[in-house]
Amino acid sequence: MGRYLDLIRNASDAEKGKAPTYEKNELNEQSPPVRTLNSFPSFFSYPRTFAEGIPQAWVDRVTQLHPARPPANVPPGRWRRLLDDIARFIDSDFAASAAALGWDPIDLFGCDAERPYARLDKAGLLWMLGAGRLVALTAYTATIEFPSGSRQIWRRRSSGPGRVLAWELLT
Numbered sequence: 001m002g003r004y005l006d007l008i009r010n011a012s013d014a015e016k017g018k019a020p021t022y023e024k025n026e027l028n029e030q031s032p033p034v035r036t037l038n039s040f041p042s043f044f045s046y047p048r049t050f051a052e053g054i055p056q057a058w059v060d061r062v063t064q065l066h067p068a069r070p071p072a073n074v075p076p077g078r079w080r081r082l083l084d085d086i087a088r089f090i091d092s093d094f095a096a097s098a099a100a101l102g103w104d105p106i107d108l109f110g111c112d113a114e115r116p117y118a119r120l121d122k123a124g125l126l127w128m129l130g131a132g133r134l135v136a137l138t139a140y141t142a143t144i145e146f147p148s149g150s151r152q153i154w155r156r157r158s159s160g161p162g163r164v165l166a167w168e169l170l171t
Contacts (some may be wrong), residue, residue, distance in 0.1 A: 005053055017052055053096030058105060061167045071169035074117045082166070083130040094134050101139045107156050113164040122163050128154055 067087070070079030086109070089095055098108060106128050112119030120128070125142050132152070136143035142154045 004058055009071075013061050042111065053099055054090065055099050058095070058099075058108075059090065061105075061107070061165070064167050064170070066170075069170070071116060073115050074169075078117055081130060082127060085126050086166075089126055089129075089134065092134070095138050097137050101137065103156065104138075106163055109166045110163045111166060111169070113169075116166070121156075122160070124166075125154055125156075127166075128152075 065083055066077075067080050067083050070076050074082075080120040089108070103125075106124060108124045110122065110124035111117075112128055116123075116127070125134075129144060130146075132144040132146040134142060135145045135151070140156050142156075144152045144154060146152070
């Protein structure tokens with residue numbers, strides 16, 4: 001119960017411009033900061049313009065995703081990470097490049113209809129970024145660089161049955 005009260009307190013502190021406080025967890029480390037809608041740094045919270053070449057349908061659909069409402073079977077932290085990754089992608093030159101290279105929404109935002117978080121074999125590129133960042137994009141591959149410096153090459157997959165778009169999980 002105390003954890004939830006702290007979340008509410010931290011959210012109201014953030015609205016007042018105060019630095020939030022965190023209690024220690026069972027490992028005697030500080031709990032990670034909890035994001036509220038007011039502190040969610042992405043394109044979801046304010047009107048903006050996007051670079052030319054980004055399909056308007058992508059922008060329209062992505063802005064329907066809400067950080068506080070993850071779909072079933074997706075942990076809230078992983079959902080917020082995905083939304084951060086989507087925001088960085090849309091804000092980067094890679095979004096227009098992906099559209100020009102023929103990447104379709106399922107290649108980028110797709111996931112398994114039943115278990116979007118667990119079925120990585122059906123995950124689109126943006127589900128795979130996690131803590132990494134996109135550093136290269138071709139017509140068939142994307143290179144993701146992780147904080148450790150390691151790189152992973154992700155290959156586009158054929159659509160296949162059971163794949164849906166992230167925003168279709170919410171309906």
